[in-house]
Amino acid sequence: EIVLTQSPGTLSLSPGERATLSCRASQSVSSSHLAWYQQRPGQAPRLLIYGTSSRATGIPDRFSGSGSGTDFTLTISRLEPEDFAVYYCQQYVSSPQTFGQGTKVEIK
């Protein structure tokens, strides 16, 4: 199974700052099969990005995804108060689908 490792574990930033989250795969992942989810406290995960760089419906353009092979990145250009949450990457190129362990973006 493909193992996804996210870094850092916690990111402490202020509103308005840029956030860069990393996801590294144990083997190459097709760029069309890498997704990012946001989970706010007490809520279900919400799809942000699919196919490495495509934003899901209703997701603001301050969220962007990039990467290829084994290294992928989620960038939030300017943090809004509602963006402080946990973010998970996920691969769905091979079964079983696997998730990273998450990166918590917290208010500094």
Add this chain to the structure above:
Amino acid sequence: QVQLVDSGGGLVKPGGSLRLSCAASGFSFGDYYMSWIRQAPGKGLEWVSYISSSSRYTNYADSVKGRFTISRDNAKNSLYLQMNSLRAEDTALYYCARGGDTLLVDYWGQGTLVTVSS
């Protein structure tokens, strides 16, 4: 709009059974793979099982294989997870989700909490 409503969670003793349900609306349920994904308290996300649109294909995480059974009723727009021989480590919030296998998971239910404890 797409809506997934999970239910059936609760407190159960080790070795017991529970059946989770997920009611789907707002899309053509019978056209989609469906999955169950769980999250232990304070932990990350773990895929549990998926079922193909026609129920022909199913798959399970090794941790639940032989104990859990996924099923669906397309006429009722419903997904199920029968959980037997429950263990303490099965304690988690269980989410129904649209998609699975090598298909994108794009919508999630609100989750139903399963607690396995004596």
